[in-house]
Amino acid sequence: MADEIRALSAQLAQDPQSLVFLRLGEALRRKGQLDAALRVAVNGLERHPHLADAHDLYARILTDKHDYARAFDEWDMAVRIAPHHTGALKGLAFLYFKVGDVAQAEAHLEQARKVEPDDPSIDQAIVMMRKGAAPPAPEPSAAPSPPAAAVSPAAASSALDEARVFAGLEGANEGLLLIDGAGRVLGGALKDKAGTDVTDAVAAYLAGVSQEAARTAKLLGLGAWMGLSAEGQNGNVHLAHPTPEALLLVVRERGMPLGRLAILAQRATLMARRWLEKQ
C-alpha cells in the first residue's frame, strides 16, 4: 500500500492535471490517512470541479471523518452532475438511513439498482435496511463507526451556513449581494482581494442579467431559469433569483466547488426571499 501511494504521488506530481488523484485519495483514505486524503481530494476538486467521481471521493473521506453534513452536500453534488452515479446514490442512501429517513434511503438504493441491476451489494443493502440494519457505507474503510446520534446532514449544514449568509445579507462582507432588477443594492456587500468595496460596480454590471437569463432560457425552450454558475480564474460565482426581478450573487474562492456553491446559494436564496417578503 505504501509503495502504491508513493507511486501514485509521483504520478500526480508529474502531471497535476491527471485523474490519478482519485486513486491516490482513495488509497490514502483506505490507509486511514484522512487528512492527507482530504488534501488530495480538495486539490483534485479545484482542478476538476465538475467531476462527479471527485465529489464522491471527497464525500467518502468526509464520511470517514464523521462530517456528514458536508458529505451529504458532496454526494448531492455528484448526483447533480451525474444523476446515475451509483457510488453517490449509495452514499446518500447511507446518510439518509443514519438520520432515520428509511424511505429516502430505500429510494436512493432503488435508483442505484436501476442503474446497476447486477450489483449484488445494492440488493444486500436493501435487504439489510429492511431488517433495520444500516446499509454499509460505500467502499467501507477501517474508520471507526460513526456516532449513533448523528444529526441530519441538511440540518447541520444549514446551521453552519445560516449565520454567515444572514450576515452577508445584512451588509457584512461575506461575498453575498442582493440587487433588484435595476441594479440597486438591496443587501450584502462585496470587496475585492485588495479590500476595496466593489459592491456598486458589480451591481451595475449585473443589472438586467436576471431578465436576460430568463429570455435566453425561454428562447431555448428550457423553461424558467434556476441559477447560473460561473468559474473564474480566481474565484467562483453563483447567481440565483429569489424573486423574478431580484438577483442574488454569491462569490467564493476557487477552492469552493461550483456544486457546493450552488447549495450555499440555494440557502441564501431562501433567506433573501423571506427577507424580501418582509420588506
Added chain:
Amino acid sequence: MSKALDLITRVRGVRGAMLVSTEDGLVVAEQLMEGIKGGAVAALAASLAGRLGRAMEAAGTGTSVFWHLQAEQGALLVVPGDASGGILVVAVAEPDVNIGLVRLELLRAAEAVV
C-alpha cells in the same frame, strides 16, 4: 470549426453547439437541433457573457473560464471568448447531461478554435 463543434455535440444529452463572436454576438458556426433559434440565442449568450465577465472581473474572481445557466428543462453551457480568441463556445443541453463532460469538450473545442 465543424470539428470543434463535433467534439461537443457527440456528448449524450447535448442538443446543439455554436461558435459565437463575442464582439457582435453573431453566429460563426452552428450545429443545432431543429427549432433552436441560433441567431437570437447567440446574441443573448454573448450579451450575458459580457455582463457576467465584467461583473466577475469587478468582483475580483478574474476572467470567466466557464459558466452554465441551469433551467427547468435544460442548460446553456458556455466557455467565454477569452480562452478562444474572441469566440464564445456554446452548448445547449438536456437537464440530465453530464456537465463535467460537456465542460471538458467545450474547453477542448475552444482550444481547437484558436
